[in-house]
Amino acid sequence: MGAGARHRGCRFPGVTSTDAATSARPPRHWEADVLLRDGGTAHIRPIRPEDAELLVEFYSRVSDVSKYYRFFSPMPNLSERDVARFTQVDYVKRVAMIMLIAGEMIAVGRYDSIEPGRAEVAFLVEDKHQGRGIGQLLLEHLAQAGRERGVERFVAEVLPDNQAMIHTFKDAGYQVKSAYDEGVMELEFRIDPTDTAIGVMEQREHRAESASIERFFQPRSVAVIGASRRQDTIGRALVRNLVTGDFTGRVYVVNPSADAVSGMPAYKSVGDIPDDVDVAIVAVPADAVQDVVLDCAAKGVHGLVVISSGFAETGEEGRVRQRKLVGLSRSYGLRLIGPNALGVINTDPEVSLNASLSTLMPPRGRAGFFCQSGALGSAILEKVNNRGLGLSTFVSAGNRADVSGNDLLQYWLDDDATEVVLLYLESIGNPRKFSRITRRVSRKKPIIAVRSGRSTQGVPMGHAVRKIAAPSQAVDAMFRQSGVIQVDTLEEMFDVAQLLAHQPLPRGRRVAVVGNSDALGLLAADAATSVGLVVNKQVALGAEAGAEDFEDALDAAIDDPEVDAVAAIYIPPLNVSGEDVANVLAAVGEQSDKPIVSTFLGAEGVPELLRVPDVAGSSAGRGSVPSYPAVEAAVRALARVVEYAMWLRTPDKASADDELVDRQAARRLVNELLMKNPDGLDLGLAEQQQLLGAYGITLWETLTVQNLDEALRAGEDLGWDVVLKATADHLRHRPDLAHVWRNIDNREEMADAWATLSELITEPETAGFVVQKNAAPGVPVGISSMEDPLFGPVLSFGIGGPLTELLGDRSYRIPPLAEHDAQDMVREIKASPILFGYRGSEIVDVTEIEGLVRRVAQIQHDLPEVRALDLPLILAGAHGASVLGAAIRIEPVLDARSDWFVRRLSTPPGDTLPD
CATH class of the missing domain: 3.40.630.30 (Gcn5-related N-acetyltransferase (GNAT))
Structure with a gap:
């Protein structure tokens, strides 16, 4: 070609x-x-x-x-x-x-x-x-x-x-x-880089990454390199788990010093195996892994699962060894899971692959699970089994030096066997890509994620990631914006997963509580209200209620058009098994088009009595009713699912103010400025006005003044009706100091304002006085954006003033924004009632504020050279908004967003790419 x-x-x-x-x-x-x-x-x-x-x-x-x-x-x-x-x-x-x-x-x-x-x-x-x-x-x-x-x-x-x-x-x-x-x-x-061209690129990226993961899940042959004759070795355990897991392909063992392992012939090297090898499971000492890579590359192996430890989790020497391992593998066309991994599992009976250290092969189910910690992976598999949840596929990637959660998401997007995605994330190597992929996957399949280190921003040893400058609230906002159901614990993850795997999505927040315990019914109602659900039907059946009573009440609740979901509570009288009620719950759950959660006998998971047979062979079929040991857990899981259902029904329409935007003019300005200032610069007023004006944002004229004479000239130049204000940070953020004098209409008033402020402010020469035209009164709000070195563009909004900073009352989003994102940003801050007529005040022009939010987001999305953009004072009035100040920093783009317009595999910080 x-x-x-x-x-x-x-x-x-x-x-x-x-x-x-x-x-x-x-x-x-x-x-x-x-x-x-x-x-x-x-x-x-x-x-x-x-x-x-x-x-x-x-x-x-x-x-x-x-x-x-x-x-x-x-x-x-x-x-x-x-x-x-x-x-x-x-x-x-x-x-x-x-x-x-x-x-x-x-x-x-x-x-x-x-x-x-x-x-x-x-x-x-x-x-x-x-x-x-x-x-x-x-x-x-x-x-x-x-x-x-x-x-x-x-x-x-x-x-x-x-x-x-x-x-x-x-x-x-x-x-x-x-x-x-x-x-x-x-x-x-x-x-x-048009939307069409980027879309085509992302589709190709999706297909390639999905194909690379499919090689691990659908191997026809697996070689265990490092298999040993000793019973207590990792290699021996890997062979045993493959064989006892009924792997349908061929298993080969490689051990240079043995003739046989577990009754199977042993080969000196992978190259001696007479047949093709699709996947190699590597369990040799860390310093021998690179030689194994070369052998596997020569053999034509498609992928490596490196169980061996002794890499980045051990310190700097191990990090160097890990970087070399990844570079060598990729240079020879190989993808790598690990090192320090637990392994890979596929429960498809046509494959039945347990290429892991787990002796437990989970039951067939609808959930795909990705985690990083090997030790935690074993506990997760045991939890899955105990709850009767079942998995389609499982990957514990260890240090995730190459294959990451993003790759698994690409595979699960089109995997018919996977209906729910579970992620336990100890770090996020490429948040930009994670956000882009999860936005697409969540529209088709729910993603439930636990993210450790949310408060401490800690990263485990072995996980090489660049520092995120954006606050943790921005990461949380990215999860919500992408439709990811973020939960706090593994227990809650399984609570939500078992509901999503077996029950339909709710249409709304309205819940009916049906039970035979008044006390638990009230507890359920209180818990539901506290998490944003609306209890509009409460049926107390009494302690002696039987199966027929439950059936009638459940049918009535499900048939009620004012009910979106049902919480069923059954605590049996003494010496009663509850089997008849269980049969009713299972039968109703199988036929219902509304989700049912239960607290049945205090059981956890999907009890055998509440399972519906699944023709696909899963441990519990669609319609099975999940049970929770406490009603609080049941309604909390339901609330998480309701939020996801609401997100799904929100139109994913991109925001657009294209008639106000001149991207070429903005791009030309930034390029010209950076050609003259290759180290970057803070834009002056004229440049700020030009850049913001290209996006339909009018920045008010601001005249800097050093003395009274300059202030008088500025007032005359602006035609009076002006303000004199101090702009230094140490004054603007001091609520105890008056730093603005308004409604100045002549020279005498300006002189009075200058004298008063100069006397009030210590060291007035550092105050940074400016003169501006008087703006219409309004609520002060601020919009900021930044280019995070790892995250990419980040946007924030809040009411102006130091209290907002002290309380952290800001909303965050990751551009590009959907049409509803700007609306949500304005409304989700705690101080938002101030904008909507709080205590009889005037309702501000929220539509104009939302437009400003969208346009700032568009600037940051279009121009990665904008390192930081701050509109700290916007007065939002009843009939518009005045942008009174700005601070904009631009810098050359080195490696920022290098994966936005081209497909490339992530490279951890400090890594060197192979020659």
Whole structure:
């Protein structure tokens, strides 16, 4: 596969006889590990002059047909001049990217500028690697490099019968224009990261990451490397669990010093195994794992599950060892679960894979579970079994050096066997990507998550993550915004999971409580009200109520159009089993289209008596009624599910103020300023007004004054009716000091204001006095945004003033915003009644405030160079809002959001990518 060019009668468009910029260096973030369409990995980086030998070897393996498609003429070999021109580029007007696997070049793509803003793009992919999505990946990375270098359009020439390359361009999500000239197709398209192009990229990312995980869950053969004859060893346990778990594929054991393990023949190395090996489970000492990687790569193994410890969890030496392990694995096309992992489980009877250290194979169920801690993973599997919940698949990823929860989410999105996703997160390596994926998954399947370290922001040893500058409230907001059901404990996770796995979603908050205990009924009603549910039907059946009484009451509650869910309470009299009532509950639960939770005999989980047979083979079928040992747990789980159901019914419509936005003008301004100030700068008033104005935000004129004469001139220039105020932080945030003098209409009043404020304020020369036009009265509010180095854009809103800061009364969201997000932000702060006529005050123009919130979010989303943006004082009145001040800091983008517009695998901080 290749796309080439014939412009100006030259095979190398844009190349002159001299190339003066061969000593230039490309940005570090242009280098990345990437995932191919089939789930294999590769490495992409800019070409270097020393790659000449790699290029020649690569070219020798490419077929004559692919060479012809690339150059439009027979070109069996590259001359020394050709090689020099291809490998020596300036990384500005001429950029080339190569892709490598196991140190061999398998593809090259390049663009060459032919005029300002316009460049010609071409590719060449080794034949045996064609069909793996390499062309699309190279195009993504070249387009992003081009955007950073001011390129706006790509052009390409393709022979008409080179359909693969034509589809590469047309399927990229860009608007491609085509024409014919002398039998050659000429394609041209803008490379803006449009919503369509980003959507196409995300779909390809989803398919590739899902395919890479499927290799672990659907192996036809597994090799245990490090299996031992001793009973108490990890390797021996892994073999035993695979065999006793009835794995339907082939199991091989590798031990260089044994002839047999557990009655199975042992091979000296994985390379000695006569058949293919899909997955290798590695349980050898940490310093031997890298040799195992090389053996597995040579054998053609698809994935590694590294049980071995001794990596990042042990300290700096282990972190170095772990970085090398990940780099080596990816460079050879392998994905890695672990190290320090518990393992992988798939309960599908057609696979029945227990490639883990857990002796317990969980029952077949509807939930997929991802966790990180191996020790905790064992406890989780026991809890699942005791509750009768069941799992579809399970991964305990240990240090999650490569495969993470994001990868599992991509797989579970399309996995028909998984209806509920459970996550125990000790850290989040890529919150931006997590937010993007969970927004999509939650629309199809509920996600329940426990996040440890919420208060302390602690990260376990072995988890290399960049520091999040955003407050913990922003992380919580991201979970809510994405539809993730965040719970506080593992117990609550299972409480919610068993309800979602077996019962339908509620339509609303209205609950009926039916039970034979008045005391527990009242307790349930109080608990439900405290968590936001509405109890509008309460049926007390009495202690002697039997199965028939329960059936009538439950049927009536379910048939009541004013009821959305039912809480059933049954505490039996002495010496009564309750089996008849259980049969009623199970029968009603199977037929009901409304969820039922129960406190039945104080049992936990899905008791055998309340289970509905499942034709799919799960431990408990759809309609089974979950039981909780306490009514508080039952209604708390129901409340979590209600919130998720409400989120699902909220339209996921993107907010839009496009008629007010001039993105090109804003982008042009930022680029021009950073060209003059490469280290970044704080914008002045005129620049602030220009940037905000591009997004429809009017910033009031502010005149800085150093003395009374300047204040008088400022008042005259503004036509009086002005204010004099101090803007220094130590004054603005002091509620005990008056730092503003309003309604100044002439020189005498200005002189009086200046004298009074100067006398009141200690060291008035540091007060930062300004003069502004008097604004209409209103409620002070503030909107801020920032670019977190790990999180990306973060937005916050609150009522202005120091009390808001002291109480932490701010709402947060992660752009891009949906239409309802701005409305929710304004209403969810505790002080929001002030905006809506509190104690008879005037209702402010909330619509205008919501519009400002959306537009600030759009600025931060569009421009990662905006490091921080603060509108600290917005006066919100009944008929509009006045933006009285701003502070904006812009800085060059180094690695920020490098995965937004190109597919790349995450690299932990401090890691070095392989050559």
